[in-house]
Amino acid sequence: MADYYPLLARALEAMPDRSPALRKAVYERARSALIGQLRSLDPPLSDADIDLEARALETAIDRLETEHAPPPEPVREPEPLPEPAPPVPVETPLDLPEATPPEPEPERKPEPLPAAAAPEPAAPPFLPPAPPPDLGATPFMAPEPPAGPPIIPIQARKGRPSAASPAAPELVEAPAESAPPEPTGADLVADPSGGRQRPRIDVVSPRAGRSRLLRNAVVGAVLFTVIGLIAVAAFLLRDKPADLQPVAAEQQDAVPDGAESKYADRIGGEAVTPPAAPTRVAPTPASPNAAAPDVTVAQRAVLYEENTSATNAQPTTIPGRVQWRLETVNGERGQPLETAVRANVEFPDAGISLAMTLKRNLDATLPASHTIELVFTTDSANAARRTVQDIGLLQTKDEENTRGSPVSGLPVRVRDNLFLIGLSSLRNDIDRNTDMLLHRNWMELAVKFSSGSRAILNFEKGAAGTQVLEKAFAQWR
Known part of the structure; x- marks a missing residue:
């Protein structure tokens, strides 16, 4: 994993x-x-x-x-609850003897008022909230008008004649100089709290006929203006079609043959045969075998396997071969075909082979410029000993026996015999990896088998590998 x-x-x-x-x-x-x-x-x-x-x-x-989550907010201590108010003492009812009702006081007779003083109007009696009294038969004394603006006369509500004057004549608009009529009892509203009575005011709805007439007038004016403009335009352009016919004919003659063929096809007429155009040959993808004359030439490969039979024993050397070629592989998620470099490393005497595929990474979220897929295959006789469990980074070197330099990347184990290496996407690492892959002649890969022994795979680029890699990187640019 x-x-x-x-x-x-x-x-x-x-x-x-x-x-x-x-x-x-x-x-x-x-x-x-x-x-x-x-x-x-x-x-x-x-x-x-x-x-x-x-x-x-x-x-x-x-x-x-x-690691990237923000630090947790400090837990706020809950505010102390306010101290509960002391309970209100409830007095325990005491059994007291029944109190004797007080003797009624003798009624006091009001003192007589002097005869010279004018009698003051009595205050209106208190009216209970329900039911309201019938004010139709109650005599009403109009209060003195307060000093201020003149009182606006209020017309009685139509359809509800006053109970105090059943035979009232029809209302006639009084001149401005005449005194306003006093409101009758039917037009007054009693205040349930026993206060002063106020007159009832009718809400007069606005007249709808005037707005309808205004709207009809505006619509008619707009229609009349539009019709007039259309008539003027028709009168001014009555001679234009005859003048425009030659121009239309010239434009029709200027239509290319391809457009005439399209128009004829659309209206169902006979298709106009366009002049023969030079045939364009679609470019065919380069076949792997056409990359170079010596692409299929096998280069050298050597497997150095650790010898665990004796202490400080020399490693076992097993010769092999490697073949380089260009391949066309499917792109990721509907993308077009992509060029890839394929190296098949075989060690027949050890019963193990490696298929290495180098291709460009097109996934923007994956921080890798290129990916290297490593698939190992072992035969049945060597499956128990040489199943690859882990690998190191791919290294490049100039000579077979010199020390290699690892590429900038990260190896990932998918399962036994299957691994991926993602090359770094940083600009300096991309330039360094490209230079190492193109200009170093040998590649080295350290592996660890399931038996516990370790091994190193060395394989040569040669002229075939160099040409394949140069062509692939040129296409990737």
Whole structure:
């Protein structure tokens, strides 16, 4: 199971903004890229292996989210509850003897008022809230008008004659100089609280006929204006069609043959045969065998396997061969075909072979410029001893016996005999990896077998590998 934490951490470090939304987008693209890579491998993986790698990716995502999550807010201590108010003491009713009712006081007779004083009007009696008294038969004394603006006469509500004057004549508009009529009892509203009575005012709705007439007038004016403009335009353009016919004929003659054919096809007429155009030959994708004359020439390969039979024993050397060629592989998620470099390394005496595929990465969320897919195959006789469980980074060197320099990237174990290497997408690392892959003549890969022994695969680029890599990088640019 691979550790995806360094790969995702490097991708987040390269981002200027590490907001939760962008981090979530990177995680989603990483999930889709991983599942797509795993399902496109040949031979295909089982669902159990894919689920195992998906769980490893989720573990790395949870670890990154823990690191990038904001610190938890300090827990605020709850405010102390206010002290409850002391209970109101409830007096216990005491059994007291019944009090004797007080003797009624003798009624006091009002003192007589002097005869010279004018009698004051009695205050209106208190009216109970329900039911309201019938004010129709109650005599009403109009209060003195207060000093202020003149009182506006209020017309009695139509359809409800006053009970105090059943035979009232029809109302006639009085001149402005005449005194306003006094409101009758039917037009007054009693205040339930026993206050002063106020007159009832009718709300007069606005007249609808005037607005309808105004709207009809506006619509008629607009229609009349539009009709007049149409008539004027028709009068001014009555001679224009005859003048425009020659221009239309010239434009029709200027239509290219291709357009005439399209128009004839659309209206159902006979198609006009256009003049023969020079035939364009569609470019065919370059076949792997046409990359170079010596592409299929096998180059040297050597397997150095650790000898565990004796202490300090010399490693076992097994010769092999490698073939380089260009391949056209399917793009990711509906993308066009993509050029890839394929190296088949075989060691017949050891019963193990390696298929290495180098291709450009087109997934923007995956922080890798290129990906290297490594698929090992062992025969049945050597499956128990030489099943590859782990690998190191790919190294390049000038000579077979010199020390190599690793490329900038990250190896990922998918399962036994299946691994991926993602090359760094930083600009300096891209230039360094490209220079090493193009100008170093040997490649070296350290592996660890299931038996516990270790081995190193050395394979040569030669002229065939150099030409294939140069052509591939030229197309990728």
